[in-house]
Amino acid sequence: MSGATEAITKIRQKMGDRLAILGHHYQSDAVMQHADISGDSLELARKIATLDAEHIVFCGVYFMAESAAILRRGNQKIHIPDTTASCPMADMALAGHVNRALTLLSEGGRSIVPLTYVNSSAAVKAVVGRWNGSVCTSANAQKMMRWALDKGDAVLFLPDRHLGWNTAEALDIPENERLVLGKKLIDGDPEQALDRDAAASARVLLWPGFCPIHEEFTMSAINEIRKNTPEAMVVVHPECPPAVTAAADANGSTSFIIKYVAEAPQGATIHIGTEANLVHRLRAQYRGKKDIVPLKTSYCEDMGKTTEENLATLLESIETVEPVDVPDAIRQPSRAALETMLTVCA
Known part of the structure; x- marks a missing residue:
């Protein structure tokens, strides 16, 4: 057990229900092992209102922590291990x-x-x-x-x-x-x-x-698969270019991709076009049962800015560190926009 792993484990045990760690599917395994809740953006947004924790740590990129800060209750504090983890899109x-x-x-x-x-x-x-x-x-x-x-x-x-x-x-x-x-x-x-x-x-x-991550997936990779292993399945994220999504067997969110792999037949070869951390996690999960292959190995550098080490550093000072927040002038209309989505999709 690394020093960061041990520090995080001790703090989680000490804080108990006062702390909740949320992890996006694109986080590394080292970080995700500490997540109380994992999911895609929609799943994690829905969880905010249900959490009793005083401190909510978002392992993802900054807009996700901002969304959590918009939806939080008055007694909740939102944190992110690296505030420079932006999103180029x-x-x-x-x-x-x-x-x-x-x-x-x-x-x-x-x-x-x-x-x-x-x-x-x-x-x-x-x-x-x-x-x-x-x-x-x-x-x-x-x-x-x-x-x-x-x-x-x-x-x-x-x-x-x-x-x-x-x-x-x-x-x-x-x-x-x-x-x-x-x-x-x-x-x-x-x-x-x-x-x-x-x-x-x-x-x-x-x-x-x-x-920029999903822009890297191209038709040439799919054409190569169709030529050499025509029986293989291809599933991609809908942030990929339209030609790529049209040529794939299916496209959908990270949660859709996880379900697609789970429902694929035993022995299937599945090429996945999305951020590599999720693909490698699925490959490990189904090793010996299904062959999971990245369409191309593409990592999000900003997602990668969250590490075990800076998660541990954040937790060690969580009682005093400045939480992520947004001004009321932004919170109110942005909350209305988010709550409309949650209502329509309830």
């Missing part, structure tokens, strides 16, 4: 740019309902809440996009264009009713990025962001 959509884009897209009287992926900052979620929109995860994106389209003339889906496109595809929304907005939105120039004439005829407007 979330950083591709800034609150001021989103608000300006919504203003421009709404000119002429169209009702644009913003729907932000949970992989976004609290400030962006607040903008979405002020515009009467909501939040989604990869697990409930289809249900939430239907909700948004029923509510308004069009949905602005952000920040991940791939998840938005793949969700619209699953809902059979025609391609000529989808529009990926200009890349200059990421650089902060909505006026230059928006073709308002084209946007006026689209029902699904897609922010041009993407996940």
